Amino acid sequence: MKKLLQIALGVLTAIGGFVDIGDFVTSAVVGARFGMSLAWAILVGTLGIVVYAEMSGRVAALTKRAVFDVVRERLGVRFAMANLFSAYFINLLTLTAELAGVAIAIELATSVNYLLWVPIVGLVVWLVVWKLPFEVMENAFGMLGLCLLVFIIALWQLGPDWSGMLDHASHPTVPQGEGHPTWWYYAIGLFGAAMTPYEVFFFSSGAVEERWGRQDLITNRLNVFVGFPLGAAISLSIMACSALVLGPLHVEVSHVSQVGLPIALALGKLGVAAMLVGFFAATFGASLETLLSAGYTFAQYFGWTWGKAASRPREASRFQTVLLISLFAAMALALTTIDPVKVTEYSVVLSAAALPLTYFPILVIANDRGYMGDKANGWFSNTIATGYLVIIVAVTLVTLPLMIATKAGM
């Protein structure tokens, strides 16, 4: 059991990072609109985050320092500060959407408008961060989020043409009536949903919190190789369910409730209940991740005490203050009735564009023998890691023009 719980960090990071409100809805939107033709984007993104998270976990275990901590020493104060502001801004947007997501999950269960739940959700999220030990948080939300595996069960129940689906996914073509730029825009969205920087901030900071050392390098790999593919499997089944059920009905997915339609069809009320529990846990987990990441980025740039390293919250007062301010800002933004689905679409695309800033220094440090000793990147991981560097730089260059050209995916 202990061994199982050791991968809780990876599972929570993946669930919160992968199947938060962003991916949840994006996977469904894409499935309904493009079938399985963009499944490859999830796979490419998953391998990317596996590589990225493994490197940052390894760096955290050997140097006891999290991602944003090392960004400043390698990029210089000015560049790193620009990095800090963009990372923080995107974090805040995502947090806003996740808080709304939790509130929406409760709305679906209680039929009480989600806006009324936002302040309560904010309060509970804060209480969890204030008092709950990191491991309890990890285990509880990570494991509950696994309820989303119900999508795989539902897919099985729906009895699709497996070979046809596999064929469609492995020979991606832009469907009739859709433009190439729009197709690529959504590919970037799915890629960005898989490879969000806050997942890595959270994962590496969690590794430091758990005091990973040299002996935990295998745990690091286990976490990464199990957690993220699990998240990918869930995303893919959401996409498939959506393609099977919502696609033929020409449903334009714009609300969370529509994502659950295939589940209702395949598994009835019990399935929907499981989905709601899973969705609640995933968005709650994502809220925790993005909120903490907002604090981590500031604290690690300036060198403040952060997280549970402070034996009492008052020993990390600057960090806690950033958390409170961020939470209030996000709640205020959510209460303006801004559409959380639209907000996540933007934040997911923006984080894809901002990836190189944080990926690059980690790649460099993972190669620094002065820090990593004999555990520096070998030629195989370097080849894949450099390949991804090229991919994410290409994504950065292409995102803004695409966003404008397609009017953000219209």
Added chain:
Amino acid sequence: MRITDLIGKPAVHDDGTALGTVQDVRLVREGPYGEAAGLRVDGVIVGKGGAAVRLGYASPDLTGPWLLTAVLGRRARHALFVPWSELTVEDERLLVHAVRDSLRHPREVGP
């Protein structure tokens, strides 16, 4: 004076030729930590590859990935060590007195 008053400043020779910018400052520790009255300033490293040096590509520790060492290693390679005795620190720049040809790569010059 602060170290950031040196790093990043342009370095020029007495006769006006530009030698690059100060990439780093070399210190020598005489005695164990805790007792040493200070880390002695040995001299400055002057060159042109600022970002490459900060990332670590001037150090033999950084051996990969291939793409980055090829591009950034080259930029970091052209560095000159200037002993402190050959410097005058001005407000906006450092004046180097030693003859350009006598300056060597930091790896070739001991403290």
Added chain:
Amino acid sequence: MADQILYAGRQLLDRQIATSEGRSVGKVDDLEIDLDQPGGPVVAALLTGQIALGARFRGRLSVWVTSIAQRLRASGDLEPRRLDIRLVSSVAATVTLRVPHGDLPPADLEAWLAEHFIGRIPGA
């Protein structure tokens, strides 16, 4: 001989500083050079905190970073938080000090927030 050489920019600057107990103190935001030593200039202290960091920026950003800390200084003394080099016990990925947290001059913003804000929330 080789292991006694240290590169200030690459190995000291922008590193995390930790106490002997492992608690974070801040980053090495700058280094103080003493030019008056008989044997030549030496790095006499680590400088940390917003006042030290602010000096590395230009213009409005510089003012913005330093002003918060300066406003919290009761005495109007605008010197950055200074850690004597003799407090350092090792330099690796982190710069470790010989002393525990209580022996060091406090960080203004942290102390102020702990007393007036975070410290007042139940459970702090």
